[in-house]
Amino acid sequence: MLTLKELTKTPEWRMLTRKQQMFVATYVQNALDNQAFDPVTAIRTAYKCKNDRSALVMSYRVMSAFNVSMCLSRCFENDPQQSFLAMLCRQITKGTITAQQIQAYKLYANIQGWTTSPVLQALDKAKEMGYGTHGNAPKYRPRHKLDNLKRTNAVLERRKKEAEAQADAFNLGDFEEE
Numbered sequence: 001m002l003t004l005k006e007l008t009k010t011p012e013w014r015m016l017t018r019k020q021q022m023f024v025a026t027y028v029q030n031a032l033d034n035q036a037f038d039p040v041t042a043i044r045t046a047y048k049c050k051n052d053r054s055a056l057v058m059s060y061r062v063m064s065a066f067n068v069s070m071c072l073s074r075c076f077e078n079d080p081q082q083s084f085l086a087m088l089c090r091q092i093t094k095g096t097i098t099a100q101q102i103q104a105y106k107l108y109a110n111i112q113g114w115t116t117s118p119v120l121q122a123l124d125k126a127k128e129m130g131y132g133t134h135g136n137a138p139k140y141r142p143r144h145k146l147d148n149l150k151r152t153n154a155v156l157e158r159r160k161k162e163a164e165a166q167a168d169a170f171n172l173g174d175f176e177e178e
Helices: 018-034 039-046 052-063 066-075 080-094 099-112 118-128 143-174
Strands: none
Touching: 018 039, 018 066, 039 052, 052 066, 066 080, 080 099, 080 118, 099 118
């Protein structure tokens, strides 16, 4: 693991905004001092948050930011190409990659010299599969979310039938002869 001083000399560090630098510095320093990875404390140091819950939510967003992700992977001495590929796969799987991002990632891969790498192959495959078309990627829904959606639809359908049955009973009761 790189020290904070070594990390500040890397090109990945220079790509970060000031707040992202403060977040990464606090996150890394906590890891070095306490052997504890605490993104909430790092977020509260770098950003204004109302409470720990909002800091936790914000930490997921900041940690998944491209620049922060690449900087942290450099800090933990992971292979940058593998880290980039993992981040790319997450975006493709979540269905959040756009055509502009694919082009930007291709440019980044070329600048890094990864011209014959799995990264470019993954980007080309993503484009072939229709990811990034019309500015939006097709949404991927995990199986458990599909199951929840089916159950919710079934409950709504059942409630609709019950409401229709009650309405029919109410209407019939108004016209019954005494």
